[in-house]
Amino acid sequence: MIYQNLLLTKISDFLNYNQQMLLTLIVTGIACSILGCFLVLNKLSMLTDALSHSILLGIVLAYFVTKDLNSPLLLIGAGIFGVFTVYAIGLLSKTRLVKNDDAVGIIFPLFFSLAVILISTFARNVHLDTDIVLMGQVIMIPLNNMTVFGVELPKALFYMLIILLINLIFVAVFFKELKVSSFDPEFATLAGFSSGLLFYGLMTLTSFTAVAAFDAVGAILVIALFVGPAASAYMLTKSLKKMLLVSIIFSMLNSTLGFYLAIVLNVSISGMIAVITGMTTFMTVLLNRQGIITAIYLRHKNRKEFRLDLLIMHLGNHEDQEDAEFELGFATIKDHLSWERETTERRLNRLIDQGFVQRNHEKKIFCLTEKGRLRYDMIKVDYGM
Amino acid sequence: MLSVYLNKIFSLNFANLLNAIGLDFEILSSYTFIVVCLGTMILATVAGMVGTITVLKGQSLIGDAIGHSSYPGIIIAFMIGMSLDSVSLMIGAIISGTLAFIIIQFIDKNSKLNLDAVLAVILSAFFGLGMVLKSFIQGHPIYGKVPQGGLSNYIFGQAAFIRTIDVQLILAVAIPSLLILFLFYKEFKIFVFDEVYAKSIGLSSTLMYVLLVLITMSVIATGLKLVGAILISSFLIVPGITALQWSNRFSHVLIIAAIVGSFSAFVGTYISSVYAGMSTGPCIIVVMSGLAFISMFISPKGLLANWLRRRKYLNDLSKSLID
Amino acid sequence: MSENIIVKVEDLTMAYHDKPVLWDNDVNIVENSRTAIIGPNGAGKSTLLKGILGLQKTLSGTVEIMGKSVKQVYKKIAYIPQSNSVNWDFPTTALDVVLMGRYVHLGWIKRPKKKDIEIARNALHKMGMQDYAKRQISQLSGGQKQRVFIARAIAQNAEIYFMDEPLAGVDKNTEKVIIDFLKDSQKQGKTSIVIHHDLNTLADYFDHLVILNKRIIAQGKMSETLTQANLDAADMGGGFTIAAM
Numbered sequence: 001m002i003y004q005n006l007l008l009t010k011i012s013d014f015l016n017y018n019q020q021m022l023l024t025l026i027v028t029g030i031a032c033s034i035l036g037c038f039l040v041l042n043k044l045s046m047l048t049d050a051l052s053h054s055i056l057l058g059i060v061l062a063y064f065v066t067k068d069l070n071s072p073l074l075l076i077g078a079g080i081f082g083v084f085t086v087y088a089i090g091l092l093s094k095t096r097l098v099k100n101d102d103a104v105g106i107i108f109p110l111f112f113s114l115a116v117i118l119i120s121t122f123a124r125n126v127h128l129d130t131d132i133v134l135m136g137q138v139i140m141i142p143l144n145n146m147t148v149f150g151v152e153l154p155k156a157l158f159y160m161l162i163i164l165l166i167n168l169i170f171v172a173v174f175f176k177e178l179k180v181s182s183f184d185p186e187f188a189t190l191a192g193f194s195s196g197l198l199f200y201g202l203m204t205l206t207s208f209t210a211v212a213a214f215d216a217v218g219a220i221l222v223i224a225l226f227v228g229p230a231a232s233a234y235m236l237t238k239s240l241k242k243m244l245l246v247s248i249i250f251s252m253l254n255s256t257l258g259f260y261l262a263i264v265l266n267v268s269i270s271g272m273i274a275v276i277t278g279m280t281t282f283m284t285v286l287l288n289r290q291g292i293i294t295a296i297y298l299r300h301k302n303r304k305e306f307r308l309d310l311l312i313m314h315l316g317n318h319e320d321q322e323d324a325e326f327e328l329g330f331a332t333i334k335d336h337l338s339w340e341r342e343t344t345e346r347r348l349n350r351l352i353d354q355g356f357v358q359r360n361h362e363k364k365i366f367c368l369t370e371k372g373r374l375r376y377d378m379i380k381v382d383y384g385m
Numbered sequence: 386m387l388s389v390y391l392n393k394i395f396s397l398n399f400a401n402l403l404n405a406i407g408l409d410f411e412i413l414s415s416y417t418f419i420v421v422c423l424g425t426m427i428l429a430t431v432a433g434m435v436g437t438i439t440v441l442k443g444q445s446l447i448g449d450a451i452g453h454s455s456y457p458g459i460i461i462a463f464m465i466g467m468s469l470d471s472v473s474l475m476i477g478a479i480i481s482g483t484l485a486f487i488i489i490q491f492i493d494k495n496s497k498l499n500l501d502a503v504l505a506v507i508l509s510a511f512f513g514l515g516m517v518l519k520s521f522i523q524g525h526p527i528y529g530k531v532p533q534g535g536l537s538n539y540i541f542g543q544a545a546f547i548r549t550i551d552v553q554l555i556l557a558v559a560i561p562s563l564l565i566l567f568l569f570y571k572e573f574k575i576f577v578f579d580e581v582y583a584k585s586i587g588l589s590s591t592l593m594y595v596l597l598v599l600i601t602m603s604v605i606a607t608g609l610k611l612v613g614a615i616l617i618s619s620f621l622i623v624p625g626i627t628a629l630q631w632s633n634r635f636s637h638v639l640i641i642a643a644i645v646g647s648f649s650a651f652v653g654t655y656i657s658s659v660y661a662g663m664s665t666g667p668c669i670i671v672v673m674s675g676l677a678f679i680s681m682f683i684s685p686k687g688l689l690a691n692w693l694r695r696r697k698y699l700n701d702l703s704k705s706l707i708d
Numbered sequence: 709m710s711e712n713i714i715v716k717v718e719d720l721t722m723a724y725h726d727k728p729v730l731w732d733n734d735v736n737i738v739e740n741s742r743t744a745i746i747g748p749n750g751a752g753k754s755t756l757l758k759g760i761l762g763l764q765k766t767l768s769g770t771v772e773i774m775g776k777s778v779k780q781v782y783k784k785i786a787y788i789p790q791s792n793s794v795n796w797d798f799p800t801t802a803l804d805v806v807l808m809g810r811y812v813h814l815g816w817i818k819r820p821k822k823k824d825i826e827i828a829r830n831a832l833h834k835m836g837m838q839d840y841a842k843r844q845i846s847q848l849s850g851g852q853k854q855r856v857f858i859a860r861a862i863a864q865n866a867e868i869y870f871m872d873e874p875l876a877g878v879d880k881n882t883e884k885v886i887i888d889f890l891k892d893s894q895k896q897g898k899t900s901i902v903i904h905h906d907l908n909t910l911a912d913y914f915d916h917l918v919i920l921n922k923r924i925i926a927q928g929k930m931s932e933t934l935t936q937a938n939l940d941a942a943d944m945g946g947g948f949t950i951a952a953m
Contacts, residue, residue: 014511038594040499040502043499043501043502044501045499045501045502045504045505046446046449046501046504046505048447048505049449049504049508053615095681095686095688097630097681097686097688098626098629098681099443099445101443101444101445101446101501102440102445102622102626104446105444105446105448105449105618105619105623105626106446106622106623106626106674106677109615109616109618109619109623109674110619110671112615112616112665112667112676113616113619113667113668113670113671114671116664116667117663117664117667117668117671120662120663120664121660121662121663134516134540134615135516136489137696151642204610220512220513220516221454221509221513223505223508223509224505224506224509224510224513226505227502227505227506227509228506228509228510231498231502231503231506232504233576234497234498234502235496235497235498254447262517263520265517266520266521266524267517267518267520267521267524268513268516268517268520268655269516270513270516271512271513271516271517271520272513272517273513274510274512274513274516275510275513275514275516275517277506277509277510277513278506278507278509278510278511278513279510279627281506281510282488282492283497285492285498287496287639293631352391355432358612360403
């Protein structure tokens, strides 16, 4: 006994209950958001809604087989059922009798209804607490412990760590394939990467992640954890790696903020994190580079770039014409665009630095370089000329 | 009064007939069954017709998001009114559902996010807010004194508990909704099939959206007590999807959707009355979905017909290629 | 010059939603040619390309590319789709998209090496897009996007290019870059098959022609195939006469 106790490390020696809960939430959030990025990019966000509701039926069916609410087989059964749900939705929309959204909308309420009926008729002794299904039991996380390799830690934390590890490996190993098949599925198929295989790989992991997360945080927060951080990151980044990274940061931020707010106000932790996730996403909508508030700021900045474009346009328009020597002299440019002498000089110099414009010392005029002419054509396209 | 009257009719003519086809007359004539059945049938009829427009506009998942999003409105209405009065809770649901709808539209227009991502985020944020508020009043000394057990019913629905006042409320929403649908039938038809054309002939699509959202929102709000925030979207879209398997004509689709909705409501309510413990809402949805799948299989556009047509086509093709 | 057939299509029939789009077509593409495919709207031009590439189901027929099936020679084929078929808001840069051309040779799991990035950079340079390497693709103009996709095909180092209306909606400069690229590739022994919509430039840009309207109306050398009779047969004669060129 003494010998065993010496080897046993208890996580509670390092982290208090609150910290254990938060750590579990953060691990869950990261595991969800790295898959969530690919779900958002593939326009599959609402599948998480379908999954998080359908797996209840999976859990119920698995319970009829195992007859044990604590069996890990319950989670595995539910995970497989989640994949089946995705498959069923895919099959239904493939018939072209209904649109994909309709397929999602018809399948998951049916599965959820069947789960509710089965529980209320055949498993009445198993108390279905609606609040637990939807909100999970974050508070219970530190009370449900298990010992792994001499470490005692919350069961939910252990499961989520394993899921996180699997998800990280999957995304790291198949990063290139996931990227190309989400960006351009036709090209991916031609390049020898089966989009179907990757899709079901992604959905299998999504389903198992949803089941494990569902157990800890409930059906509603699962949706927020998958989609919210990924959606925020999608608006802010221009490369997939950054998107993954930023989504993880958002996820940690949402969980931490939501958790402590819920503790302080003594309200539902899952609910609060979902609310905070919605709010950060909404803030990103307002404040990102193409967002509404930024648009006002950018209009000012664009005006600057627009002036440079205007200068290139002027040079390009007059270059091949008879009055070129007159129009492209410094004085005429200054007058025709009605700019100050200094500003005209500064802007011309800037374009020369950027390699768009060159001085013709003989004729004392300015003209476009090869690169400048290319830019001239593109400006015309950009402004629809 | 109503039940006495119905009782008379049933006992005079149909009692033996019903028993003969396997329906339990005792249940059919009980007052509770009649009230619940009337409520769910009227609701399913209107929801099916209104929802058909949503399905045709390709927005079937918006109903799901709004259904979830109306939940916090119910809690807030309870917090303000300190009572479980059906009307005030319904108004709360309409306001929060509408707010969610406006935010969804706003984000959809002003960001590069896909609609489905927007729906997922808003749905979970609003429902999360409902959960936060509910946990807040549960632990609160002021609200603790007011009975609030009924609030949970709005998540999964508790059709068995509805009373005559709820049926009256459903009627109060159903009649104007159907009237609007009837009066603006032509406009809705154009709006559904060609929004651009509708605009070009001077039909304000904003007005049409406002009308549509208004009636959808009222139907959702009245339906919450019967089927709950999670499952109400089925009442909207499943009858429409089923009807679309059978016809391409707008008027026929609407009528079929209404029939599918009310029939499912009747059968579902009956089943849940016979087998104690079965919730009414889920039972109706299982019946509805069953009808939808059967339709997808056997309807003139369905899988069976498609398969036969394809086989014939391939036969003809191979014949013509050989020639 | 003997003419080798590089793409051989026999009896190709394709349907969309059970409605036949292409009927029993034989198509032969000559090696090292610049072949244009023309036809009226709904003639099944894009469907034909997709059918050849195995991207869409066929009801009957066989396709041989360099004497083999598409699956066996996929590394040597580059397909440049119509520009509206991808998600332009995807978080990826121009260089990154071009780099995807190298994935074809990398296969599963292996990562692109420095050499691959170098090849991708060169491909961008060839399209005059080197200054836009780090731009997010949504910030490129229509012509620039098209150039990025052609650069991806260059990076892939394919032998045959399949292009679906590469000149639709692009600026004059991009059009010139693309046509120069096609002529250049021909000198290097490559073959291009391009869906084209502008009859005025047809004879300047291409040397072989396939006229399609659900069935093959005519195919062969440009000078022999581009006749008023053939255009009329494809319902393309209206308002356009060869003499007007």
